[in-house]
């Protein structure tokens with residue numbers, strides 16, 4: 173039997189921002205519910221996306237559901253606009269929504285991110301969309317969804333405190349460096365996605381709307397603007413963020429998150445801003461780190 | 472001077488160009504056609520249709536070609552297409568009892584109404600590489616009966632006549648079959664959703680789990696009541712018209728596994744069943760599915776849950792190969808922000824460790 177081989181024109185065409193309007197409506201409902209119950213994981217009928225699960229399908233669906241033709245989109249991965257997966261997701265939205273894109277944090281209305289929160293303070297009207305691999309903060313303490321949902325319902329977070337306490341007993345300090353659990357508006361314990369704990373304070377009372385999408389795990393959650401986000405800790409072991417010994421080697425920025433770059437095979441290292449936009453803007457404004465490219469000297 | 476790595480866009484585009492080049496391969500050879508894939512690699516096409524949950528041989532073949540023969544990649548591509556299609560509604564339940572069978576075997580009866588029909592099977596072939604397939608030698612046409620056979624009675628109906636096997640059961644009044652591609656999964660699941668998940672589940676994963684039940688991890692004493700492969704009609708009720716219309720015929724593989732059951736307080740001793748139904752010709756998948764389906768019914772029959780194959784949340788959460796491959800392979804994405812945080816922690820902990828060790832040395836020396 174010879175199959176009917178379709179012509180290229182016969183294949184489906186896609187709606188604005190890829191998802192059909194019914195699906196967008198379903199996702200928006202989940203987002204609204206998530207905003208109404210800050211930190212609560214709302215199950216949603218995650219769709220199969222044309223990029224793999226675990227590569228940002230949750231964030232992409234959230235962005236697709238809220239994106240309008242006038243939005244300006246920024247996509248970062250590890251803080252950088254030029255990492256391959258960020259490039260790929262940005263290109264996807266340019267293709268399916270023909271939307272304006274930017275690398276400038278300030279100019280963006282929607283910022284989709286994986287693993288970082290921009291250094292520049294976000295402002296009212298901006299939305300930060302996080303890509304989330306494992307939305308359940310209790311997952312590595314209890315693998316069963318049926319159990320963890322119960323624990324959230326009963327506000328039973330003792331297990332998490334025990335885990336953090338065991339860290340202190342064993343190491344003298346909490347050994348969680350990223351995906352550091354937070355409590356939202358005094359109720360739900362939430363996974364901030366695998367951002368370094370350095371970024372946790374930026375979530376607290378942020379002016380921007382923060383949306384979290386987990387595609388494979390089919391969950392959406394949210395932190396509305398001006399919401400309390402408190403990192404879990406103990407009175408005698410207060411939460412603290414990472415600090416770096418040196419400023420950024422390119423722009424001289426302090427109190428920012430730095431990437432370690434291996435320069436040679438002799439132990440040479442440099443530390444540079446993980447937020448590439450922040451670094452570039454500082455360089456453009458004349459800030460110089462000790463390894464910065466010196467234009468005048470080169471000429 | 473250090474310049475940060477740039478050019479992700481150009482790198483991606485060049486990589487995809489290289490991929491297209493490798494996919495086409497040696498240009499002196501003719502390109503493989505979709506019709507050839509459908510006709511000559513039919514079981515690969517069937518697997519892609521089954522695990523993508525989309526019955527379209529041409530598109531599945533296109534996906535196989537696009538994926539360079541990588542089955543999970545092909546399944547992924549076809550699913551991403553499927554998800555953009557509108558859903559018109561539910562077809563009427565497919566009637567496998569009136570299937571036009573091409574193959575039908577039962578392990579529980581030597582002979583039975585309708586007989587044993589081997590069909591196009593690898594069974595009893597000797598797995599010796601066949602040099603005649605190196606070239607294009609003429610192949611004899613198959614011998615086929617002149618007229619289509621009568622519908623073949625289901626083995627489960629034979630057993631049901633004596634009340635020895637559980638019946639198909641009834642869904643609760645007003646129950647609408649779920650659709651796991653449109654609703655978020657929740658545990659525990661109803662069996663309709665569970666069977667959907669198994670039907671699109673990874674063949675290898677289900678095979679291994681089914682096998683594990685045979686080796687004692689939740690043994691179910693299975694017999695193949697029947698495996699049948701053939702075409703069934705798909706009909707859609709048209710409320711506007713007041714009757715149903717045929718959408719066409721599809722090929723499916725159905726397996727009814729019959730399992731010993733000693734009975735419980737609620738149920739008399741009788742045979743229970745595990746069920747497998749898969750698009751196309753895929754006996755291995757249908758059989759594995761029916762073993763796992765039966766194992767997952769442990770709670771229903773009051774059996775102890777002691778093995779992975781009985782654990783619904785474990786099985787269903789991990790049976791989807793598109794999800795699994797995405798998450799496993801995402802580990803190759805950059806994680807250097809988190810790794811930096813871990814580096815920092817390990818360095819700090821090593822410093823503390825050394826300080827402690829030094830202190831112990833000092834104490835010992837004093």
Ligand SMILES: [Zn+2]
Pocket residue numbers: 420421422423424425444445450451452454
């Ligand atoms: Zn910098």
